[in-house]
Amino acid sequence: MIDLHYWPTPNGWKISxxxxxxxxxxxxxxxxxxxxxxxxxxxxxxxxxxxxxAIVDHxxxxxxxxxxxFESGAIxxxxxxxxxxxxxxxxxxxxxxxxWLMWQIGGLGPMAGQNGHFLLYAPERxxxxxxxxxxxxxxxxxxxxxxxARTGAYVAGADYSIADMAIFPWVRTHKAQQVDLGNFPKVxxxxxxxxxxxxxxxxxxxxxxxxxxxxxxxxxxNLFGQTAQSVRSGEHKSx
Numbered sequence: 086m087i088d089l090h091y092w093p094t095p096n097g098w099k100i101s102x103x104x105x106x107x108x109x110x111x112x113x114x115x116x117x118x119x120x121x122x123x124x125x126x127x128x129x130x131x132x133x134x135x136x137x138x139a140i141v142d143h144x145x146x147x148x149x150x151x152x153x154x155f156e157s158g159a160i161x162x163x164x165x166x167x168x169x170x171x172x173x174x175x176x177x178x179x180x181x182x183x184x185w186l187m188w189q190i191g192g193l194g195p196m197a198g199q200n201g202h203f204l205l206y207a208p209e210r211x212x213x214x215x216x217x218x219x220x221x222x223x224x225x226x227x228x229x230x231x232x233x234a235r236t237g238a239y240v241a242g243a244d245y246s247i248a249d250m251a252i253f254p255w256v257r258t259h260k261a262q263q264v265d266l267g268n269f270p271k272v273x274x275x276x277x278x279x280x281x282x283x284x285x286x287x288x289x290x291x292x293x294x295x296x297x298x299x300x301x302x303x304x305x306x307n308l309f310g311q312t313a314q315s316v317r318s319g320e321h322k323s324x
Contacts, residue, residue, distance in 0.1 A: 087111040088141040093292045096157045098254035100138045102288030107168045119304030158190045161247045171247045182241040185248035196221045233271040
């Protein structure tokens with residue numbers, strides 16, 4: 086059994102989708118990031134970066150003690166290796182897939198996250214930030230469009246992989262990002278095809294009832310107000 090420490094966000098969806106695709110048994114452990122549950126001592130023992138998702142595998146392949154893993158990309162590689170699925174063994178294809186996983190982790194996710202922040206959550210409108218991150222997200226969609234023009238059905242080649250599962254949840258937010266998929270027809274085709282996968286739908290549905298309808302002042306502080314000092318001081322130890 087795998088414990089999935091999760092909240093319904095793009096990075097959380099990456100893991101819920103993959104667990105569903107792999108058919109692995111798992112138990113949902115909600116981590117309400119708006120209420121600061123990511124700062125609890127129990128969660129920090131699993132995810133010292135106080136970010137979800139994280140997993141605890143109670144039956145790792147080495148038959149050892151339960152194994153905790155944080156960071157969504159590391160979790161995806163672990164699950165692929167645990168099951169022998171969605172990440173090729175052959176060297177060249179493996180690294181094609183890993184490159185696009187890293188592209189999402191280092192590019193699309195952070196840039197879309199910043200774009201969404203300044204569009205939706207910033208207390209005041211900052212035109213430079215909106216233009217800066219909007220243009221970069223547009224560029225990244227162009228990169229994805231060009232890649233799908235080369236590969237066809239899936240991002241890293243002929244087979245569905247962890248690269249697709251990692252990228253899809255961030256494209257899922259395209260409307261909030263003010264990205265018109267009509268400008269990226271190959272991304273649109275790819276997105277529509279993945280959205281019809283039953284496991285993808287189940288992964289997206291996981292915990293959807295947990296999402297708060299509005300961002301409270303408490304949630305804003307917990308999501309956006311942390312500094313190195315707050316980590317060092319352990320101001321959330323009582324959560």
